[in-house]
Amino acid sequence: MRAIEVENLRKAYGASRVVDGVSFDVDEGEVFALLGPNGAGKTTTVEILEGHRRADSGTLSVLGFDPASSPRQFRERIGIVLQEAGFDEDFTVTELLRLQRGYYPRRLDVDDLIAQVGLDEKRTARVKTLSGGQRRRLDLALGLVGAPDMLFLDEPTTGFDPSARRHAWDLVERLRGHGTTVLLTTHYLDEAEHLADRVAVMVAGRIVAMGTPAELTARQRHVVVSFRLPADAPLESLPALGGTPVTDGAAWTLATEHPTAALHALSGWALARGVELPALEVRRPSLEDAYLELVGAELAGEHVGAVPPTVRS
Numbered sequence: 001m002r003a004i005e006v007e008n009l010r011k012a013y014g015a016s017r018v019v020d021g022v023s024f025d026v027d028e029g030e031v032f033a034l035l036g037p038n039g040a041g042k043t044t045t046v047e048i049l050e051g052h053r054r055a056d057s058g059t060l061s062v063l064g065f066d067p068a069s070s071p072r073q074f075r076e077r078i079g080i081v082l083q084e085a086g087f088d089e090d091f092t093v094t095e096l097l098r099l100q101r102g103y104y105p106r107r108l109d110v111d112d113l114i115a116q117v118g119l120d121e122k123r124t125a126r127v128k129t130l131s132g133g134q135r136r137r138l139d140l141a142l143g144l145v146g147a148p149d150m151l152f153l154d155e156p157t158t159g160f161d162p163s164a165r166r167h168a169w170d171l172v173e174r175l176r177g178h179g180t181t182v183l184l185t186t187h188y189l190d191e192a193e194h195l196a197d198r199v200a201v202m203v204a205g206r207i208v209a210m211g212t213p214a215e216l217t218a219r220q221r222h223v224v225v226s227f228r229l230p231a232d233a234p235l236e237s238l239p240a241l242g243g244t245p246v247t248d249g250a251a252w253t254l255a256t257e258h259p260t261a262a263l264h265a266l267s268g269w270a271l272a273r274g275v276e277l278p279a280l281e282v283r284r285p286s287l288e289d290a291y292l293e294l295v296g297a298e299l300a301g302e303h304v305g306a307v308p309p310t311v312r313s
């Protein structure tokens with residue numbers, strides 16, 4: 001059964017079409033990620049699905065309900081982790097979770113939950129004394145305390161340290177194991193690649209690509225060759241590599257459909273000069289590479305759309 005069905009959703013603010021004909025489905029138990037640059041319309045879409053905003057037009061169903069009518073039975077079955085949750089900061093972690101738990105008929109054990117999100121040491125700490133990352137962990141626990149069937153995670157791990165992020169990922173994977181449906185927005189492409197069964201890429205209010213992370217990366221015909229240059233070897237001294245390397249400041253990266261020739265030219269050049277190429281690497285494109293190409297082309301007006309939105313029966 002489908003947990004979410006969205007058809008031709010539209011929302012405008014004045015002349016600005018923020019959500020511009022969005023359609024997608026999410027199966028029960030699926031982890032679905034909405035990706036896209038700042039201002040693409042992800043949060044607006046999610047807030048419509050949560051029942052916090054009204055669409056101008058389109059049809060939608062979440063767990064079989066129309067979120068706009070937002071009946072109590074609907075609200076009891078969803079959990080929401082917002083980017084900026086507003087709550088009374090004088091409560092302790094345990095108090096706030098107990099309070100939130102009281103709103104739901106199905107409830108998780110507060111002590112277990114605190115342990116799962118790694119806030120053991122902060123059980124009795126007032127919320128206002130938590131660090132940014134600890135607050136986000138509390139937000140996650142608040143979204144989960146009502147044992148939701150459908151969890152909305154809006155940038156859930158922003159501000160997490162690397163090990164906290166891994167713990168949050170484990171938690172989401174356990175939820176999936178229990179059949180919880182998760183709608184995730186994130187700017188961390190590795191997070192989407194790790195967690196999501198399918199992703200949709202939104203640009204300027206429209207979904208421009210949708211599929212599994214593997215489907216989105218498979219359309220990339222090139223592979224990525226990356227390396228660092230020795231300090232005394234300028235880029236101009238490199239031979240032709242069959243493409244123009246780009247840099248992030250430290251490493252150079254070349255997207256090429258002919259990695260063998262590029263590597264041959266590169267290593268021949270290094271051997272002839274007697275220099276080492278630190279961090280030389282050849283890899284398949286990641287979801288991030290596919291995303292950057294897709295979004296870059298869309299924003300440049302090329303509308304590649306080579307991966308059409310998946311149509312599923």
Ligand SMILES: Nc1ncnc2c1ncn2[C@@H]1O[C@H](COP(=O)(O)OP(=O)(O)OP(=O)(O)O)[C@@H](O)[C@H]1O
Pocket residue numbers: 013018036037038039040041042043044045
């Ligand atoms: N209440 C509002 N009134 C007018 N414009 C709004 C309102 N809410 C959002 N917008 C605009 O709608 C657009 C989409 O915003 P939205 O928050 O959905 O984007 P997003 O994809 O979630 O971005 P981010 O990645 O930065 O969170 C933005 O240009 C934003 O300024």
